[in-house]
Amino acid sequence: MGADETSAVLVQITREANALSGTLDEISMAHPGATTTTPSHAAFTGTLDGNALTLSFPQGFGLVRNISGTVSGSSMSLQVPQDDGAIASLPLKPGSLKSYNQAVEAVQASAQANASANEAAAASAAAAASLQESQQRIASAGDAVLKKMKDVRAGLATPPSFSDLDNHLSAARDHLADAQANAAEADRESDQSVACSDAYTADSDAYTVESDAYTIDSDMLSLTSEIDSLKDAAADLNRTLTEYQQAAAALPDYTPPQAPDANQVKDLLNQVSLKTAAWRKKGSGYQSKVAKLLKQARAVAEQAKKEHC
Known part of the structure; x- marks a missing residue:
């Protein structure tokens, strides 16, 4: 028998004159790091010529049908062709079935150890990959927070413009003044029909103030849209x-390189x-002011029509 870290071989041989017969048993791993073993069993016949011998395997031994070798005392050496075309020398010495079975167990144990080592390495690699994936997920989530913070800061840095509301409120004041002026003109007219015409002109001015009020309502819708957009950005940041x-x-033991500050987020929110709230209140103030102007314009126009028409 013979054995090394990857295989164990047992040759049971019988000699009658120069004729040989017997069986060859082997268990082997494909390479030192293999995780499985392959058993083989084959019967052979052969011849012995001096120290030289030849073994023939009628059913084949893998891809091999003939193996040559030499005998020296109680030792034997077989020249075994390999899958890559090379010839490997296989030294054999007298041994027992018990020794062979122990050698088989050693080869199987080596394969099992390789399998366990591979499983441990795979588990370690999976754990490392999982850790890296978790770290990347945290870092990515942190980057998303920083981006949302930037968006919210940009929204705070560019407050809505109230120029349109200012202009339309100023126009409403001018149109109220026009209504008041036309009502006063009606009061000064001695001709009743002309005075009535002035009163209806004041009424037209009141409708213009009402149009200004609708325009301010439209401006307020635009303002509300801007406010809601910023509030949506804040809600997105919070999420x-x-x-x-x-x-x-x-x-918990990992902190990404660019970790967001929850206190800064809270301050931004x-x-x-x-x-x-301040922008909405300011916008509502324009609506309240134009409503008062409209009320005055309607009152002036109604009074003028009542007195002169």
């Missing part, structure tokens, strides 16, 4: 922060709440 915190909770 993104929550997602980051949930991801980070899975790996508070600023959005205060600013948007």
